[in-house]
Each structure stands twice: as structure tokens, then as C-alpha cells.
Amino acid sequence: MTDTALELHEVAFIREGKRLLDDITLTVGRGEHWALIGPNGAGKSTLLNICGAVTFPSRGTAQILGEQLGHVDLRDLRRFIGFVNPRHPLRSNLSAQDIVLTGETGSIELVPRWQPSDAVLDRAHLLLKTMGIDEKPRWHTMSQGERGRALIARALMTDPPLLLLDEPSTGLDVAAREQMIRTIAELPVAHPQLTSVMVTHHFEELPPSTTHAALLRKGRLVAAGPVADVLTTELVTECFDHPIEVVRRRGRWSAVAG
Numbered sequence: 001m002t003d004t005a006l007e008l009h010e011v012a013f014i015r016e017g018k019r020l021l022d023d024i025t026l027t028v029g030r031g032e033h034w035a036l037i038g039p040n041g042a043g044k045s046t047l048l049n050i051c052g053a054v055t056f057p058s059r060g061t062a063q064i065l066g067e068q069l070g071h072v073d074l075r076d077l078r079r080f081i082g083f084v085n086p087r088h089p090l091r092s093n094l095s096a097q098d099i100v101l102t103g104e105t106g107s108i109e110l111v112p113r114w115q116p117s118d119a120v121l122d123r124a125h126l127l128l129k130t131m132g133i134d135e136k137p138r139w140h141t142m143s144q145g146e147r148g149r150a151l152i153a154r155a156l157m158t159d160p161p162l163l164l165l166d167e168p169s170t171g172l173d174v175a176a177r178e179q180m181i182r183t184i185a186e187l188p189v190a191h192p193q194l195t196s197v198m199v200t201h202h203f204e205e206l207p208p209s210t211t212h213a214a215l216l217r218k219g220r221l222v223a224a225g226p227v228a229d230v231l232t233t234e235l236v237t238e239c240f241d242h243p244i245e246v247v248r249r250r251g252r253w254s255a256v257a258g
């Protein structure tokens, strides 16, 4: 097992003649918890999709958990990656329990005729309990907070070494957001080997467990490294092309326009 979870080398991603990502070289070590931050349209979700083996780089190389994209069966690799996407494209009105079970099959909907083993059901129940959600609520009537926590439980079903979170606090009220941040911050306690990358635009949403940060602007990295070196007023101002003061107090960050 390599000690790096992600190794991107000179990655570019080109669509419709536009370089949505360019010259991205980034190493994420195992057990690190990264925040990926940048303005709207900077390419954060595009980069996260490459890290999640959802899309291939147009140029450069991406190694995920020691496997190089293009040289590995993506379905095998994705089993080791938990991906939390707030735009989860579920159509059926599944219960929280069934949503979590789709994490085992790596599918959006329940797989017809698939029967979970007792061990799989036990794990789903344990994760629901850990995330503080009942198994009965259904997708169409769940609150955003319940959906978010169900999707994190789903992503953890296979106990993946890599967890990717794309704006997991989207649409949450302040109490639900705080609960979500606490949930994410506590994950490394139960899963010490876990590596995570979380996309956000909001500094207030960063869990105190964040160890590293990368700032992305117009598809390029402005800075990447230990969080204290990267989330500085100077670098964040450069990234957003706007005067922004970054403050860290009691483990949490906030940003105020200057």
C-alpha cells in the first residue's frame, strides 16, 4: 500500500476547447483531510470527479490509492472511494436504510433481486445510528440535513479509505450545518486511516479536523499544503481576486471581505 492517497501530476481537463483544469500537481497523503476551496467555476467539482475516478484527465496522470487512472477497472477502484454528492441523482423514493445499502452495491438505485447479507444489514444500521438518522424516512420527504447524513452513511458502507465530499453542507440551516461539520470532524476518530477531500466555498463550513487545503482559481492551483500555510489572508485574497481576511478561532475558520 502506498502512503499517498492521491497523486496528480500535471493534470489538465479540457472540454469544448476550454481548459477547465490546467497543470494540477498535487499529492494527498493517507490520513490527511483536505479542503478544496475556490470561487464559483474554478474547477473544484471537476477536480473532485477526477479524484473520484468519475472522469479521466485529458492530460497528465492521476494515481488514486496507488492505481493509475486508465490502467485500472474503474468499478473496482470506485469501491474504495466514498463520494458524497449533494446532487445525488436518486429517482426512487428509497428509505434511509435502502439509500445506505446502495453504498454496498455502488449503485444509485437498489439493485433488483440483490439481497443484503445479515452482516451488510448490521453495518447499514450501525452507520445510520452513528449518523443519527432513523432508517424509515424516505428520500422525497427527507430534509436536506437527513439527506446529507444518509449520503455520508452510504459513502462509508464499504469502509472506503478515501472519502470525497462535494459541498456536503449545501442547503443546511445553521444547526444542521454544525451537526454535519461535527459528523465529518469525528470521522477520523472511528476511521483513523481515512483520507478525505471536501469541496466548499465557505470557510465557516470547514471541519476543525481539516489538515490541508488547496486553493483553486480558474482551473489552476494558487496554493496547496498544510492548512495553516494555505488559508492565509494573502493567498485567499489572491485566489478570490478580492480582499478577504481569513481568521481562525477555536479551531474554526471565517472569512470577511475587506
Ligand SMILES: Nc1ncnc2c1ncn2[C@@H]1O[C@H](COP(=O)(O)OP(=O)(O)OP(=O)(O)O)[C@@H](O)[C@H]1O
Pocket (backbone or CB within 6 Å): 015, 016, 020, 038, 039, 040, 041, 042, 043, 044, 045, 046, 047, 201
Ligand atoms: N462537461 C463540461 N463541459 C464544458 N464545461 C464544463 C463541463 N463541466 C464543467 N464545465 C465548466 O467548467 C467550469 C468549472 O466547473 P466546476 O463545476 O468544476 O467548478 P466549481 O469550482 O465546482 O464551481 P462551483 O463552485 O460554482 O460549484 C465551469 O465554468 C463549468 O461551467
